[in-house]
Each structure stands twice: as C-alpha cells, then as structure tokens.
Amino acid sequence: MSVIQRSRTGADRQVRDRQRTAERLLASSAKLSFDPLKDVDWSAAPLPGRYYCPPRHLSLYGTELWERLTEEQRIELSKHEVASIAGVGIWFEEILMQMLLRHAFDRDPTTAHVQYALTEIADECRHSVMFARMISWMGVPAYGPGRLSHELGRIFKATSTHSQTFGGTMYVEEILDAFQRELMNDESLQPLTRQVSRIHVIEESRHISYAREELQRVHLGPVRRRWEQLFIGLIVLRTTKSLINPRVYAAVGIDPRVGREAARTNPHWRAVKTELASKVIGVLDQAGLVGRTNRWLLRRAGVLAAAA
Numbered sequence: 001m002s003v004i005q006r007s008r009t010g011a012d013r014q015v016r017d018r019q020r021t022a023e024r025l026l027a028s029s030a031k032l033s034f035d036p037l038k039d040v041d042w043s044a045a046p047l048p049g050r051y052y053c054p055p056r057h058l059s060l061y062g063t064e065l066w067e068r069l070t071e072e073q074r075i076e077l078s079k080h081e082v083a084s085i086a087g088v089g090i091w092f093e094e095i096l097m098q099m100l101l102r103h104a105f106d107r108d109p110t111t112a113h114v115q116y117a118l119t120e121i122a123d124e125c126r127h128s129v130m131f132a133r134m135i136s137w138m139g140v141p142a143y144g145p146g147r148l149s150h151e152l153g154r155i156f157k158a159t160s161t162h163s164q165t166f167g168g169t170m171y172v173e174e175i176l177d178a179f180q181r182e183l184m185n186d187e188s189l190q191p192l193t194r195q196v197s198r199i200h201v202i203e204e205s206r207h208i209s210y211a212r213e214e215l216q217r218v219h220l221g222p223v224r225r226r227w228e229q230l231f232i233g234l235i236v237l238r239t240t241k242s243l244i245n246p247r248v249y250a251a252v253g254i255d256p257r258v259g260r261e262a263a264r265t266n267p268h269w270r271a272v273k274t275e276l277a278s279k280v281i282g283v284l285d286q287a288g289l290v291g292r293t294n295r296w297l298l299r300r301a302g303v304l305a306a307a308a
C-alpha cells in the first residue's frame, strides 16, 4: 500500500470513528438531558448548618486562618468558594461555546460530529444559566475569574488551535467533574448544590468523551507539540489560579491579600488540586501534551507533584 493510500485509509477511519462516537453521544443526550430551570428546586431555602461543598476542598482548610474561623464562617466560606468556582465555570463555558461554534463553522452540518458539537453548545448554555441561577440563589456576588483571565479569555476563544480547544476543555471539565462528583455524593451537603453538581456531572461525561477523542485524533510534530504543551501549561496555570477569587475571603472577615497568600502556601489546598487534576493530567500526557515545556507550569499551578 502506498503512503498516499495509507494516509487515505487512516483519514477514512477517522471520519468513521468521529461519526460513531457522535452518534452514540447524540443518542445518550436524547435519553438523558436536563432542564435546570425545571429540574432544580430553586424555591427551596438553604438548609441551616450545611456546607456547600466538602470542607476539605476549601482553599484555607488546614491553615491557621481556618482554625480561627467559627463553624458558621467556614460554611459561609464554602458558599463563596463554590460561587467563585461556578463563576469560573461560566467564564470557561462561554469561551468553550465560541470555540465549539468555530469548530462547527468549518465542517459539514449534516454529520453527527457537528450536530453533537451544536448539542454540546446547547448543554453548556443551560449549564451557564444554571450556575448563574445558583449564584443568585446563594445571594453572593458573581466573582468571575478576575480581570486578567477575563481579557485573556477574549483572545483565547477567538484564536485557539484544535489541541488548545480540546486540551483546555478537557482540563476544565475534568477538574470540575472530580470536584462535583464528590459534592453530589455527599449527603451531608446542601441539596441544591448537590443537584446542580449531579446534572453537570451527567452531561459533562459526554463532553469529556468528545474532547478526549478529538485530542487523540490529532498527530503533532515535535516543534508543534512543544508549542501546544506550552500553551496548555499556560491555560492550566491561568484557570487554576482563577478558581478562587480572593474577594471571597472578605466574606468571612479575612483580608483578600492575606487569604490569597495563605491559600497559595497551603500544602493541603495544593494536594487537593493535584488530586482533582490527576486523571486529566494523565490524559493530556497520553495525548503528548505534557512534557519538559510545561511541567514547570503545571507545578506552579499546583496540579503536579514536585517530583513528577
């Protein structure tokens, strides 16, 4: 078989694989999708004495500042940190919706692959409304990812390459997934944040399959690979740093600068981030997107152990 024939067979196989995956994901979406406006009880009041996420996932957990907080303040901090993460979720989902639209724009709309991209955009649209409703329900500010991330997102959503689109997506979706899986399974937490997490986890599992397969389909040469690694490292660093907006600390009487510094040097928070990211770092590694070029950035983001 000639080189041309061989590459044609590979391309045909890729088209078939894409089609098959997308058909499966479309069938699953038709069977199980949610309408957060109806499937979440927005009229329910928060239950007193319940955390909004497991306390061990909070950025100050285990620090001296944490020891000084009352139980009530700790619960309050959990509410603000969940709201901050939801705000980052909206920021990234809005970026992702535009990246997926760019992906669909250049392709045949009659393929299941493009129809699933459009279905995913519809999912993300409902998720962003759901997160926004949750932030309002909590009665806390929409913290957002901070000014710098917001402005970088403006460029990224317009210029991202294939690997950056699906690598960045995998990272954000997987760390949120790991965080929300624990949240939805913990019966001691607020029922509303558990239900929001459950809806998100179920619908995101399809998005993760779609992004993972797209990532593995692209073969990168050595120079291009380095460039993409560097970019993925920067995305990981920026999104991880943005998760907890320092303004949340003011809600429990802690100076935002003091809170940010305590979180930055908190080994427990670092271990939680490494744990949440462990699966996705493995997937990125398999796709050739972890290497010398970005390991230092991943360590700086606190998602890779020092010795790794």
Ligand SMILES: [Fe+2]
Pocket (backbone or CB within 6 Å): 093, 123, 124, 127, 200, 204
């Ligand atoms: Fe989502």
Ligand SMILES: [Fe+2]
Pocket (backbone or CB within 6 Å): 124, 173, 204, 207
């Ligand atoms: Fe998603």
